[in-house]
Amino acid sequence: MSELIFVTSNPHKVEEVKKIIANQYVLKGLKDLNFSEEIPETSNTIPGNAVQKATFIHDRFRQNCFAEDTGLEVDFLNGAPGVDTAMYAGPQRNANENMELLLHNLKNSDRREAQFRTVIALYLENQLHCFEGIVKGKIAKKKTGNGGFGYDPIFIPNGYNLSFAELDSEIKNKISHRGRAVNKLLAFLSNYNWTKNN
Numbered sequence: 001m002s003e004l005i006f007v008t009s010n011p012h013k014v015e016e017v018k019k020i021i022a023n024q025y026v027l028k029g030l031k032d033l034n035f036s037e038e039i040p041e042t043s044n045t046i047p048g049n050a051v052q053k054a055t056f057i058h059d060r061f062r063q064n065c066f067a068e069d070t071g072l073e074v075d076f077l078n079g080a081p082g083v084d085t086a087m088y089a090g091p092q093r094n095a096n097e098n099m100e101l102l103l104h105n106l107k108n109s110d111r112r113e114a115q116f117r118t119v120i121a122l123y124l125e126n127q128l129h130c131f132e133g134i135v136k137g138k139i140a141k142k143k144t145g146n147g148g149f150g151y152d153p154i155f156i157p158n159g160y161n162l163s164f165a166e167l168d169s170e171i172k173n174k175i176s177h178r179g180r181a182v183n184k185l186l187a188f189l190s191n192y193n194w195t196k197n198n
């Protein structure tokens with residue numbers, strides 16, 4: 001198999017995953033399927049939403065595909081925003097408003113441990129497989145950096161003093177939640193015993 005369909009409407013995710021998979025697969029998106037509808041994300045868990053997105057497209061197109069769902073889990077907030085990460089400050093999904101609300105809710109606490117969690121759900125030859133990637137770190141007291149996307153300006157991964165938005169994208173992709181989950185997906189695919197000639 002040389003093609004993979006990535007079920008996402010987030011161009012930043014596509015850009016990162018393309019860099020991580022390098023030349024191993026051709027990454028196709030929803031546009032390549034001429035699909036522009038909104039996919040429901042109504043599960044109350046991160047794996048549940050990843051499975052829901054992959055299942056939706058698999059049911060519709062009967063093609064191998066994968067989707068991912070990502071959440072930021074903050075200890076002081078008992079794991080919030082978690083599954084609500086994208087719409088933490090409201091349905092407008094505004095990254096700045098999400099970060100401001102998170103900083104506000106942390107109330108300057110010194111307990112700032114957090115983790116990003118990505119779950120990839122892959123449909124391959126009608127079977128579902130899931131892969132998880134986690135990066136641990138802390139929430140900064142203020143935003144720094146212009147790279148990355150989403151909550152990157154306030155997330156400092158363990159072992160670094162810079163936010164994901166300040167770190168080189170190669171470093172982010174190597175240690176990130178998404179990088180780890182995608183590398184598990186790639187390892188699985190490279191060991192997969194194909195039954196069809198795709």
Ligand code: ITT
Pocket residue numbers: 007008009010013041068069070071072085086087095148149150151152164176178
């Ligand atoms: P799809 O569901 O179409 O893939 P989405 O942007 O809606 O795209 P999610 O439902 O997984 O994605 O929501 C993820 C939220 O987490 C969203 O607010 C992102 O900005 C944020 N996020 C995801 N990955 C991130 C990363 O690597 N760095 C910072 N924030 C991230």
